[in-house]
Amino acid sequence: MLEIREIYKNYEGRPLLQGISFAVQAGETVCLLGESGSGKSTLLRIIAGLEAAESGSIWWDGEEISDMPAHKRGFGLMFQDYALFPHRTVEQNVAFGLRMLGLPRAEVEARTRAALGIIRMEDFAKRAVTELSGGEQQRVALARALAPNPRLLMLDEPLGALDHALRVQLIAELRSILHASAKPAIYVTHDREEAFGLADTLMLLHQGRIVQAGTTAQLFRQPANAWAAGFLGLGTLLSGSVVGLEPLRVKTALGVLQASACGQEWQVGGAAQLLLRPRDALVLHGMPEGENQFSACVVDCLFMGETYQSHLRANDFSFSIQTDRALAPGSDVTIAFPPERVSCLKGEL
């Protein structure tokens, strides 16, 4: 449905977006995940028609819409800080888009009520939006964006300003509303928890490029490079250089470790980053004696509810592991990472 081709954009003379291309299918929720300043909001605004790209094109159902003004695109955008009209009530905010469609008053009223129903805020219809709490404002903004039945829904960090508990609740709510509406949606965030909770397709934006796109499971299992693994918080990265192929062996601060090549070409002497996932660590008794075993000192151990998270230190390298049993701080333990679970990745952090 929506197709983005080779979008380039500069910001204050520096390249911000460098050839972004992707497509969004019917009913699909695409999450654009990137650090703040990565240009993800700008990309959204370019798609919305609020900003112009230096080059590239935007297509909808095979028709180019790059030069179409924002108000004719029929896309809904939910702003980061909601941008609710302060001079209008909740109801009037939600009705705004319907009025712009030139619908008869009865239909405007009916659809406004329906939209307020979806977010369960019928009782707030006559309230001033300036009186609402953050979560309520967020809901109204969503209802306002959905009410005119846009052909694409875009959300720019819609949960950014809310506290954690509310965010968790609203992610679930958003997911069900997005699924129920069966609309294609682009969701921009820097929070991986939100992205994992909502995305059908996840896209990582870094230094103006899409580093990786795929389902959340794909990204989780096979991060495209070291930056992706670090940004997704998959584990600790250990840098080293390749000393042997078949099996792939990497020399690191923790000694020479065996790792999975992750389907990539490696050469002896090449730089590599090893991803050590906390869940994959095995705590052994006795001295280290096999492949990928080394001894480490327990710095501290935190009770996380189901499991324990320990911070360890070995040869001045700090990493954390997750275990079912507590480790005594200050004690020395032997740690093993099974070779097939250690991903060998390219790229800088």
Added chain:
Amino acid sequence: MSNMNGKRGGLWWKLLLWLLPAAFLLIFFYQPLTAILRLAFSMRAEGGGQSFLPGLAAKTFAFTLWQAVLSTLLTLVIGLPAAYLFSHYEFAGRKFLRLIALLPFILPTVVVAVSFNSLLGPRGWLNVGLMALFGLSEPPVRLLNSLPAILLAHVFYNSSIIIRIVGGAWSRLDQKLTQAAQMLGANPWQVFWEVTFPLLLPAAAGASLLVFLFDFTSFGVVLMLGGPAFATLEVEIYTQALYLFNLPLAGLLSLIQLAFTLLVAWAHNRVSLPRYGKAALSAEKANLRPPRTKKEKVFTFVTAAVLIALLLLPLLSLVTRSLVSLEAERGERGEAQTGFTLRYYRELFRDTTGSIFYVPPAVAVRNSVLYAAAAMLIANMLGLITSYALHFSGRLARWLEPVLILPLGASAVTLGLGFVIVFRRAPWDGVSFSILIPFAHALVALPLVVRTLLPALRGIPDSLRQAASTLGAGWARVFREVDLPLLLRPLLVCMVFAFTISLGEFGASSFLSTGRNPTIPVAIYRYISQPGALNYGQALAMSTILLVVCALGSLAIEKARLPGEELF
């Protein structure tokens, strides 16, 4: 010292704080006001053969209203595009143009009147140029002493208010709101009427009413550019009191004037309340960008050109005309050459005429500077005390503030009239009018001082003072270490403000300054009212000096003003 925050002690302190401003206002504002009221009503009691007078009052009122409405509309026509320009577009010379655009507000009326005279008057550049070009013996353009001259000067004056208030609001209007409307399908026209217009309305309505208020109470401009045919209430009060000695009628006119301005001031307060809190605000310069499309570029160019023509031209004309003597000025003691001259400035400091009415201009300069310094001290001391009194009186302030701001509604001419009535009688008859001038000026400046200081004072979190006292500072130390440094910039702004207001004040001064002791504006008015090239030149020279001083003051205010803070 006992504890200032203690319950009993606090009450006494508050009373003490209130004492000084209350006494000042009682003596210098409410006393003259009641004197005027009594006078106005005494006329009604006399009745008799003065039945034609209400007719004059009604006619004057009608004209005052008519020219004020017209001036306000014209000011909006110029001011709104300019406000849009300054709040949206970044272009070369923007800063300079903005300074120029904000300058008129602080300029004395006489300077503005003389500037327009130097451009459009019989001896002004336009006429002199046309006469030289076509060999005419009479000035062809007769724009002075007409309604257009008054309107032009009012637009010159008050565009700065529209630019400041509406432009300020527009530049802080959150662009995301207009973009949200766009995303919901609103076309540019709908975006403006549905979002931008309603959000700007409080600022625009407030600014318009303020402009209307200033146009309605306009005195110097109408007196000097309108000529004998046009009189606003202010001018009529002045004429009736000083030339026709009809004090009761002047009192009646003052009463009408005061009642109406209070009504407008009340409406202004109602309308211009910020309504939506911070919801509609973004950072001050967030919306600025260079003009991109051809339409935007043309708009920027045309608006900037109009502003330069309207605002810069009269001032440039004043400065240049004060430095040039023209051949057309033959007959003045044999000097006939056309060219650059400093003669008008030199003459300011030389006593050449033997007339007993003559006062060397240097005396006027000395007087004005002394008055201004005194008025500045009085207004700021009083303003600071009043602000603290208001700040510490909590909910009571809501009722007390209007009482203090009321003088803003009273015109300077009314004030002058009231002073003349009150202070020539016992027990005040020993007081010299010269001593009263700084007090009258301080009264004019006081509301502005309070309106600048009070928000700054309210902006100091009490926790800062509490932190200082937990660290061992007594109340005097707290004031010196916390309050004073944080109030320094607004205080500086207020000082410059009060000083320049006093330097340029004309209405009250024209009542109070005696023949041999004029202020600068009074002297300028005398010069320009008298025939002869030398008088004209001296009026120009003095106006130029005043202009330069006020421009420096305006620059200082702009520099010291805290970002995002408005003067109204």
